[in-house]
Amino acid sequence: MKVLLCAAILLTLAFPALAQSQFARAWPETDFTRSNVPFDEIFSGGVPRDGIPALTDPSFITVTQADIPADEPVMTVELDGEVPRAYPLRYLTWHEIVNDTIGTVPVAVTFCPLCNSGLVFDRRVGDRVLEFGVSGLLRHSDMVMYDRQTHSWWQQFTGDAIVGALTGLELTEVVSWMEPMGAFAERHSDGLVMAQPGAPRPYGVNPYERYDSSARPFLYFGEDPPHGIAPLARVVRVGDRAWPLERLESGLIEEAGLRIEWTAGMASALDQNSISGSRDVGFVRVRDADTGDDVVHEVVFAFAFHAFAPDGEWMLGE
Structure with a gap:
C-alpha cells in the first residue's frame, strides 16, 4: 500500500495532466471539465472511494442509554425546536460523514481526523438535497467529500465544491461544537446520541495514535x-x-x-x-x-x- 501511495504521489506531482486522466477513469460520472483547484494538489489518502463508509439516516438512543465515557468528544448540534443531538467521535473517526436529517433540515456531520476539523453542513443546494460520501482523496491533508447525485468533489474544510458539475457552489455551515459526552449529558438529559453503527469497527479505538x-x-x-x-x-x-x-x-x-x-x-x-x-x-x-x-x-x-x-x-x- 505504501509503495502504491508513493507512486501515486509522484505521478501527480510530475504529470498533473496524466493524474487528472487517472482520476477521470476512476470517476466516470464526475465532470472534470469544471474545477477551481489544481489537480496536483489532490492525492489519494490510501483508501478507495467509500473505503471509509459514510453513514446515512443513523439511529439514535437517549443519553441514559448511551454507554460513552464522559471524557470522550462528541459533536453537538442544537437546532431551534429540535431535541439536541450528539455524534460521538468514536464513530465519526471511522466513518467521517453522517448524512442525517434534524427536523426538516438535512445535514452532513463531518469529521476529518487529519485536520481535526469537525463541521456540520446543510445538505441543501438550490432545489437539491445532496448525500455525501468519502472520496478517499485529500487536498492539503483534508478530506475531499463527494456527493452521490452529481459526483462533484467537495472540500470538507471549506464546504466548497472544487471539481465537477457543482464547482463553485458552497454549503451552508450549521452551528456545532465539540464537547465531552459528560458535558452534553449534563446539559441535555433528554438529548439524543447517535447509536453505534453496525459496521465491524473497533469503536473507541483511535487509528491515528499520537x-x-x-x-x-x-x-x-x-x-x-x-x-x-x-x-x-x-x-x-x-x-x-x-x-x-x-x-x-x-x-x-x-x-x-x-x-x-x-x-x-x-x-x-x-x-x-x-x-x-x-x-x-x-x-x-x-x-x-x-x-x-x-x-x-x-x-x-x-x-x-x-x-x-x-x-x-x-x-x-x-
Whole structure:
C-alpha cells in the first residue's frame, strides 16, 4: 500500500495532466471539465472511494442509554425546536460523514481526523438535497467529500465544491461544537446520541495514535503556519481568524465581538490508542459577545487554517 501511495504521489506531482486522466477513469460520472483547484494538489489518502463508509439516516438512543465515557468528544448540534443531538467521535473517526436529517433540515456531520476539523453542513443546494460520501482523496491533508447525485468533489474544510458539475457552489455551515459526552449529558438529559453503527469497527479505538503530537501532517506539502506556530497546534477558527488554543489558558477571551471560552475535561480523539483517558485538550464554545448566541467555529490544526486561509488573521494578543 505504501509503495502504491508513493507512486501515486509522484505521478501527480510530475504529470498533473496524466493524474487528472487517472482520476477521470476512476470517476466516470464526475465532470472534470469544471474545477477551481489544481489537480496536483489532490492525492489519494490510501483508501478507495467509500473505503471509509459514510453513514446515512443513523439511529439514535437517549443519553441514559448511551454507554460513552464522559471524557470522550462528541459533536453537538442544537437546532431551534429540535431535541439536541450528539455524534460521538468514536464513530465519526471511522466513518467521517453522517448524512442525517434534524427536523426538516438535512445535514452532513463531518469529521476529518487529519485536520481535526469537525463541521456540520446543510445538505441543501438550490432545489437539491445532496448525500455525501468519502472520496478517499485529500487536498492539503483534508478530506475531499463527494456527493452521490452529481459526483462533484467537495472540500470538507471549506464546504466548497472544487471539481465537477457543482464547482463553485458552497454549503451552508450549521452551528456545532465539540464537547465531552459528560458535558452534553449534563446539559441535555433528554438529548439524543447517535447509536453505534453496525459496521465491524473497533469503536473507541483511535487509528491515528499520537497523530496530534506528530511533527508533520500526513500528505501535506504546503507552508507551515507563521509566527512559529506548530503545524499540529490547535487553533480556534472563526471565519478567517484563528486564535491559538494556548491563549485560552485563562479559560476566557473576549475580543473581536466574540466570547471564546475554554473548559478542561475533553480527551483528544487523536492521542492514545484508546480515546477515553487520552490527553485532556479541553473544549471550546464561541458566542457572540452581545447576544450570547453560538457562533460557527471549529478547533482545528494550525496548518489547515493556514492552507485554506493563507491571508487569514492570527489573533495572537499582546
